[in-house]
Amino acid sequence: MRTIDLSPLYRSFIGSDHLAALVDAASRADKQSTYPPYNIELLADDKYRVTMAVAGFSADDVSIEVQENTLTITGKKNAEENDKDEKERKFLHKGISERNFERKFQLGDHVKVLAADMENGLLHIDMERVIPEAKKPRQIEIGSRLIENS
Template identity: 65%
Template sequence: MAQIYIALYEDIIMRTVDLSPLYRSFIGFDHLASLMDAAARTDKQPSFPPYNIELLAEDKYLITMAVAGFVESELSIETEQNTLKVSGVKVDKDAEKVERRFIHQGLAERNFERKFQLGDHVKVMSANLENGLLYIDLEREIPEALKPRKIEIGASKLLENVN
């Protein structure tokens, strides 16, 4: 019995990684550190509703969520900083189920909230609900100031002004 507890304790220790000593030597990477902390947290994301994330092109993505039974007015999509939050709230389920008696209920009719961490400069372009699937189009829009630019090599104007 003691061996089981030791094995569980060692398993928990192996999963927990403390990255705080690295923060002292990385300056200006606070956002990266908070992302690593968020990824290391053991908060379990719910598995409902199921979803896919597709890479359509170099900077274009598509999230597809199976939200059968939800209508547009019951769904909410919000972005705040680099987090995309998709939630669904069924309207007054108790009033709807008064006369319904299920022999088998395999369709989940429960509220949900799912969060996605977005990379820098990733924007939600559109969202569509079609046949029980919610499609969210995302695109990375890099500002002109951050895009690489080519510097031409040539004669410097400073050298032309030398006597």
């Protein structure tokens, strides 16, 4: 496995240990399963959409959870229903996988999940980066002084 030298980043960025952790997590994610397939779209400057192909799953079979900066999408088919369907149906070819899955996405700071929708076998999750006023850049005039309330 090829490693990446991040030492130039440490010299020029403050807090790049977080960046290094993200690069490490991404390299580990490459080794995970590619099921189900998904797209990540940039809809506008601060709006994103994850679209995941979940053929064979209903809205009741899929759960979406956000904890800290991790978006987790889990698909679980009811085992009893699956066994019943398999016994009743006889496949000549089965190319549509309906196996259980769990897919995790690392969200950037201040990214909020807005909505989720399922249509035509595709799960759409819309997100937006909402930067608080305190974190937005502000112009400081030269010669100005901070006035503290006593």
